[in-house]
Amino acid sequence: MYDWNDLKAFLAVAETGSTLAAAQALRVSQTTVARRIAALEEATGLNLFERRQAGYALTPVGEAMLGSAAAVREAADRFSEAASASSREVGGTVSLTTMEIFAVTILPPILRDLRAEHPGIHLQLDTSDEQRDLASGAADVAIRSSKQPTGAGLVGRRIADNPWTVYCSRDYADRHGIPHSREQLAAHPFIGGGGGVWEPYQAWLRQYGLENSVVMKYDTGTGLLAGVRSGMGLTILPAFIADREPDLIRCIPPKKEDTTGLWLLTHERLRHVPRVRLVLDYLARELAKRARED
Numbered sequence: 001m002y003d004w005n006d007l008k009a010f011l012a013v014a015e016t017g018s019t020l021a022a023a024q025a026l027r028v029s030q031t032t033v034a035r036r037i038a039a040l041e042e043a044t045g046l047n048l049f050e051r052r053q054a055g056y057a058l059t060p061v062g063e064a065m066l067g068s069a070a071a072v073r074e075a076a077d078r079f080s081e082a083a084s085a086s087s088r089e090v091g092g093t094v095s096l097t098t099m100e101i102f103a104v105t106i107l108p109p110i111l112r113d114l115r116a117e118h119p120g121i122h123l124q125l126d127t128s129d130e131q132r133d134l135a136s137g138a139a140d141v142a143i144r145s146s147k148q149p150t151g152a153g154l155v156g157r158r159i160a161d162n163p164w165t166v167y168c169s170r171d172y173a174d175r176h177g178i179p180h181s182r183e184q185l186a187a188h189p190f191i192g193g194g195g196g197v198w199e200p201y202q203a204w205l206r207q208y209g210l211e212n213s214v215v216m217k218y219d220t221g222t223g224l225l226a227g228v229r230s231g232m233g234l235t236i237l238p239a240f241i242a243d244r245e246p247d248l249i250r251c252i253p254p255k256k257e258d259t260t261g262l263w264l265l266t267h268e269r270l271r272h273v274p275r276v277r278l279v280l281d282y283l284a285r286e287l288a289k290r291a292r293e294d
Contacts, residue, residue: 127195167249190210191218
């Protein structure tokens with residue numbers, strides 16, 4: 001039995017002529033490609049390449065094996081296409097819970113594209129400030145910002161680091177300047193509230209003795225964003241959201257202890273339900289892509 005990844009390495013080296021170019025095409029290390037070629041040669045007992053100074057060249061045996069390996073790749077591609085077609089046919093309602101501020105900034109284009117690719121999936125978005133209990137069935141999927149998620153039977157993955165720090169609008173910076181240290185923050189007004197954002201926000205303020213600097217509070221995340229965009233004052237926001245806001249400026253770098261994780265979660269009993277699995281995998285891919293863009 002041969003490892004499909006070994007065959008992919010074989011094909012990539014055969015087509016590019018070097019382990020370096022093959023590694024770049026496969027998005028793995030050059031060492032990994034060389035190791036997989038060696039593993040395939042050992043498993044087959046065949047010398048597939050001649051190692052030359054200018055690169056790798058197929059031996060006559062390697063040439064003879066190339067067609068069979070390409071046929072395996074074509075079969076794998078057909079399987080992947082069939083699986084994708086089947087996944088597009090998955091249907092049903094998936095309930096997703098997250099902070100309102102996340103739901104109105106990061107998620108709309110992702111959910112739009114998810115629905116375009118998988119029209120059978122219906123989404124129910126819960127932006128309540130109260131953390132929903134996935135174990136009781138209050139929601140199927142959760143996106144949370146925390147150091148470590150809590151709750152019975154939760155499974156999922158940490159998508160990205162999500163540090164919290166101070167932001168202001170470009171208009172505010174032009175009129176009042178940007179505080180560049182925590183000592184300078186006390187001279188500036190803060191806008192508070194923000195629904196689910198408020199609890200970690202308050203913890204940040206307490207840590208730096210700035211509770212009395214809050215001059216206005218909003219009930220919702222959209223209100224908080226509107227307030228800081230308008231130039232009313234400073235606010236504390238998670239970087240995964242705020243760094244993508246073109247009108248906002250990060251005032252000071254976050255400390256390591258102010259960093260949470262962005263978590264994508266479900267309950268263990270739902271992890272293999274097709275509609276939930278589809279939404280989890282789609283969100284994980286798209287959120288991770290945005291994290292890599294930072």
